[in-house]
């Protein structure tokens with residue numbers, strides 16, 4: 001089992017699509033590369049995550065965290081936060 005942090009971005013739900021989910025996905029991938037975190041974090045497209053009215057929605061497996069109304073400018077801070085959380089207790093690979 002991989003112990004990568006798995007970020008799911010709702011890009012397949014219509015509400016999040018309209019609110020820029022693809023741009024959020026691209027920003028996560030770009031920032032992940034900038035920070036050299038490709039081996040630590042995966043970023044994948046997802047079906048609806050059940051937070052449609054507050055999209056784009058993001059769910060982080062392993063840490064069981066949700067982020068709502070995510071914009072591309074939030075992605076770098078989220079990645080840094082996730083790395084810090086992984087280093088502390090509470091990370092369970094899924």
Ligand code: FES
Nearest residue numbers: 010013016049052
């Ligand atoms: S459409 Fe994205 S969370 Fe439902």
